[in-house]
Amino acid sequence: MTKVIFPGQTIGIIGGGQLGRMMALAAKEAGFKIAVLEPTMDSPCGQVADIRMVASYNDEAALEELAEVSDVITYEFENIDYEGLKRLTQIAYVPQGAELVKITQDRILEKTEIRASGVPIAKFVEAYTFEELEQRIDEVGFPCVVKTARGGYDGKGQQIVQSKEELSNAKSLFEHSACIAEAFVSFTKEISVIVQRNGAGETYCLPIGENIHVNHILHETIVPARIDDSLANKAIEAAQTIANHLNLVGTLAVEMFVLENNEILINELAPRPHNSGHYSIEACNISQFHQHVRAVCGWPLREPKLWTDTVMVNILGQHVIPLTNSISKYPNWSVHLYGKSEAKTNRKMGHVTILSTNIEETLEEIEQSNIWS
Numbered sequence: 001m002t003k004v005i006f007p008g009q010t011i012g013i014i015g016g017g018q019l020g021r022m023m024a025l026a027a028k029e030a031g032f033k034i035a036v037l038e039p040t041m042d043s044p045c046g047q048v049a050d051i052r053m054v055a056s057y058n059d060e061a062a063l064e065e066l067a068e069v070s071d072v073i074t075y076e077f078e079n080i081d082y083e084g085l086k087r088l089t090q091i092a093y094v095p096q097g098a099e100l101v102k103i104t105q106d107r108i109l110e111k112t113e114i115r116a117s118g119v120p121i122a123k124f125v126e127a128y129t130f131e132e133l134e135q136r137i138d139e140v141g142f143p144c145v146v147k148t149a150r151g152g153y154d155g156k157g158q159q160i161v162q163s164k165e166e167l168s169n170a171k172s173l174f175e176h177s178a179c180i181a182e183a184f185v186s187f188t189k190e191i192s193v194i195v196q197r198n199g200a201g202e203t204y205c206l207p208i209g210e211n212i213h214v215n216h217i218l219h220e221t222i223v224p225a226r227i228d229d230s231l232a233n234k235a236i237e238a239a240q241t242i243a244n245h246l247n248l249v250g251t252l253a254v255e256m257f258v259l260e261n262n263e264i265l266i267n268e269l270a271p272r273p274h275n276s277g278h279y280s281i282e283a284c285n286i287s288q289f290h291q292h293v294r295a296v297c298g299w300p301l302r303e304p305k306l307w308t309d310t311v312m313v314n315i316l317g318q319h320v321i322p323l324t325n326s327i328s329k330y331p332n333w334s335v336h337l338y339g340k341s342e343a344k345t346n347r348k349m350g351h352v353t354i355l356s357t358n359i360e361e362t363l364e365e366i367e368q369s370n371i372w373s
């Protein structure tokens with residue numbers, strides 16, 4: 001049953017990273033209180049929360065305590081403990097349920113569901129052992145990408161394999177989990193559609209982002225994506241189809257490949273606000289975080305509109321000092337830093353959003369700043 005949660009009540013968030021922080025900041029604008037469960041004390045979300053529970057995501061006592069103080073519970077990343085979340089659904093109000101987390105934690109389940117929803121996806125096979133992979137690989141062919149079913153992110157837990165002789169390079173991936181092998185896609189672009197839905201079934205997508213990765217980590221999102229209208233419609237329809245198939249409540253980021261022939265293939269799903277949607281804080285009439293809060297609190301959703309073209313650029317550990325030294329030069333850049341103390345190489349520390357009247361010029365400005373070179 002869908003409940004309406006009001007300002008003054010408490011939203012519990014499992015996970016204390018930057019997505020939780022931006023969710024919390026959006027919720028606090030409306031007067032909600034925030035409780036967060038996160039194993040580290042000084043987490044990005046913990047810094048802005050009203051109540052912090054410092055414990056692991058599967059700590060039963062902490063989950064019970066979170067249930068006690070929260071009027072609604074959401075999560076900010078998918079690698080939380082599924083069994084713990086499932087137990088929470090019995091003692092607390094968790095409108096998103098636990099099943100979507102189970103599905104998106106495991107590429108085999110995720111790809112099976114995407115295929116079942118009827119939207120296009122690259123050919124793949126699942127394998128529980130390396131021997132099974134050897135037996136089944138001809139169903140996919142070469143080149144292919146072998147990925148661990150669980151626990152991979154930002155290109156970790158993946159191996160591109162060009163030929164049968166190279167397949168043994170993927171053997172070590174099985175030390176972590178079962179794997180999938182999928183056909184290598186020679187895409188022309190990567191895009192993402194963030195779809196959000198409330199318990200009443202109201203569904204909206206944010207404007208489509210075009211994602212540029214560097215070393216497998218998201219570097220820039222350009223909005224609107226530089227694709228034609230027919231492709232944009234296909235992408236939105238695919239995201240909505242998956243959201244309906246999964247009975248989504250909350251947020252689902254759908255990452256897609258664009259092919260030479262103007263078709264799309266779904267790459268992967270994330271059941272939460274997504275890095276490629278951060279631009280919406282400044283560039284839209286509703287941010288992905290505000291809409292997420294509305295969805296889980298049973299509020300009506302707002303139809304997203306883009307005020308202006310925009311580029312979002314990620315600040316990794318190695319970019320923090322160059323950015324800080326350049327802030328005075330760029331009054332039009334909106335700087336977001338997440339409050340992480342250690343600026344490790346490749347760690348996501350923040351992002352910059354630039355509202356633009358000319359995407360090419362903005363991309364040039366980013367390049368010329370030398371912060372990311």
Ligand code: AMP
Nearest residue numbers: 122145154155182183184185213267268
């Ligand atoms: P993933 O963790 O599955 O999103 O993969 C990370 C990145 O690796 C993607 O954003 C793509 O740039 C690349 N990639 C993943 N799968 C494929 C594929 N089947 N073919 C080509 N590139 C891929």
